[in-house]
Amino acid sequence: MIGVSKLSRAFAMMLLAACVMLGVAVANPARAQQAAIGNTPVSAAAQPADYLLGPADKVRVTVYGEPSLSGEFFISGSGVMSLPLIGEIRAGGMTLGQFQSAVQKALSDGYLKDPRVSAEVLTFRPFYILGEVEKPGTYPYTSGLTVLNAVATAGGFTYRADKRTVWIKHNGETSEVKGELTPSIVVAPGDTIRIGERFF
Template structure:
């Protein structure tokens, strides 16, 4: 009887201890950190040089090289030079006046000529590929004819011609524009411009 009571008491104690002991739970995994937002990619800086618009008042002249495009008519398109007589020889049309005309006026002249018996609604585009050369004389190391480049100044022209001679007047310059009969005396500054077809003369200084 005593043994049964001891067993019952021991069982009661075990049950009491089991009821009060904390139940161990498996630890929940820590929530995953949200993925970091991707940094926006910056566009690579453009390396293309801005286009330089052509002077709308620029007049074509002997030595200019032009591209003429007749849309839808590749056999009538191409690259042509303005001749010494101021004409451009075009397919189908023959010689067309160009000297003294702006690029737009020349373009309209070609369109009119094509419309007169050749095409119903011609669309023509014209642009200058190479400008006529300039000429430099006088007190420079290598006088002569040189290709024109956009934005050319007298100082650039002198450098192209090998620089000044020791007798050169570096304060004055004489420029004869295309189509003019006389040269004009100008102050020689870093910004003195040369136009296509100009004749530049560097005078001699007085000691």
């Protein structure tokens, strides 16, 4: 028969272990959350649900159970994507969800029974930066890009640059919008950034 002291000691050890685990969770909630979800990494390039596809986006299309119909494809300048079996399909101006539905519908129209399709953007269309930066031009877009990141990518400001304002033309729009240049201004794929010249 186990003595009371031994039971008390075992209970105390269990209580101590629980307190230590609780302390880890409080001190580092991110680690505790990661452990709770099985260390599943979260994509750094998380794609917003309302992102609209456009020319030069590279998309991975997966048709489950049909490897010959799956692959990585670019959206052309006219906004279409050429896919196996179904040919050209409109992609520009669609969200990923809308595009997936369009591909599923096209495949189910006499080709496959109940196709299941997923799509994800692998590389976004580039951004453009002009004006008073050292190396104006076209650069690859990365998720979470800010105007200051874009300027750094282009070699930094010239000595003539107006570092207080920025002009941005969003993809698909015809006019620039002037704004205060702050660290929080986010650039979208296809944006054209212009850094003006300061007046002495």
